[in-house]
Amino acid sequence: xSENFLWDLSCVTLRARDNNFRFLSELKISRGEKIAIVGSxxxxxxxxxxxxxxxxxxxxxxVFVDGxxxxxxxxxxxxxxxxxxxxxxxxxxxxxxxALISNVSIGECFETxxxxxxxxxxxxxxxxxxxxxxxxxxxxxxxxxxxxxRPAELNALEKRLASLCxxxxxxxxxxxMDNPSYALDDEAWSYLDSxxxxxxxxxxxxxxLSTGDWILADSLCDRWxxxxxxxxxxxxxxxxxxxxxxxxxxxxxxxxxxxxxxxTIEELEIKIA
Numbered sequence: 001x002s003e004n005f006l007w008d009l010s011c012v013t014l015r016a017r018d019n020n021f022r023f024l025s026e027l028k029i030s031r032g033e034k035i036a037i038v039g040s041x042x043x044x045x046x047x048x049x050x051x052x053x054x055x056x057x058x059x060x061x062x063v064f065v066d067g068x069x070x071x072x073x074x075x076x077x078x079x080x081x082x083x084x085x086x087x088x089x090x091x092x093x094x095x096x097x098x099a100l101i102s103n104v105s106i107g108e109c110f111e112t113x114x115x116x117x118x119x120x121x122x123x124x125x126x127x128x129x130x131x132x133x134x135x136x137x138x139x140x141x142x143x144x145x146x147x148x149x150r151p152a153e154l155n156a157l158e159k160r161l162a163s164l165c166x167x168x169x170x171x172x173x174x175x176x177m178d179n180p181s182y183a184l185d186d187e188a189w190s191y192l193d194s195x196x197x198x199x200x201x202x203x204x205x206x207x208x209l210s211t212g213d214w215i216l217a218d219s220l221c222d223r224w225x226x227x228x229x230x231x232x233x234x235x236x237x238x239x240x241x242x243x244x245x246x247x248x249x250x251x252x253x254x255x256x257x258x259x260x261x262x263x264t265i266e267e268l269e270i271k272i273a
Contacts, residue, residue: 006031006174006206007052012061014051016043022230034200036217037210039227046178049210053093053176054083092172094163096179100151106162107133107147110169117170136165140195157188168199174206181213193219
């Protein structure tokens, strides 16, 4: 174990939601890395992201987060946070399910999270609960009129941007994203990709992206962890994956939407050559 790693896992057993177990022999993630968890094993992808986010405990094995050993889940207190508070404060999480409060407006949801995080015991914090969410929404290119709407009144892209706003609201240095491009058309996909890239790529932020969208993974992340058949078949630089698994990558990407930014298989073959 080394404090140089944000996460240091060894001999970890996960229980996925399909009730099957996944075994992880070793995984180390350093600060500032941009990592995509991709591959056909959806349950493994989700379970690994939830473990790294502190939303699930391993069934067995050693997990160190920022140099601190993480215990298993205490069944007597199942809601106890697994992660140290100072680490949790650095983390922003964007889930596929959006995690938005359904019966209040988006703006009220943001203000509630801000107050929960920082409190509202002085006038500066009370004003910040209103100002900061608007600043974050603006930085993501979100129409401020969306803050007056409830989640059910938003389209797919607006919901995804609102979920990203929740993740960025507390200015995190670690970002966890679960399938952010799910159910988006090509135009919305292109906008989301450029928005995330603008805020993450080339920065010191750590990004862990779980996705079935190989093109988004290629756009945002240099390191790929590829999961298939209940195991990791590759962990390394995406260029190495391209050279080793070129046909497999071509087959995966050729089944996904192309549209204006992904027009032909010929373009793909040039890109991954």
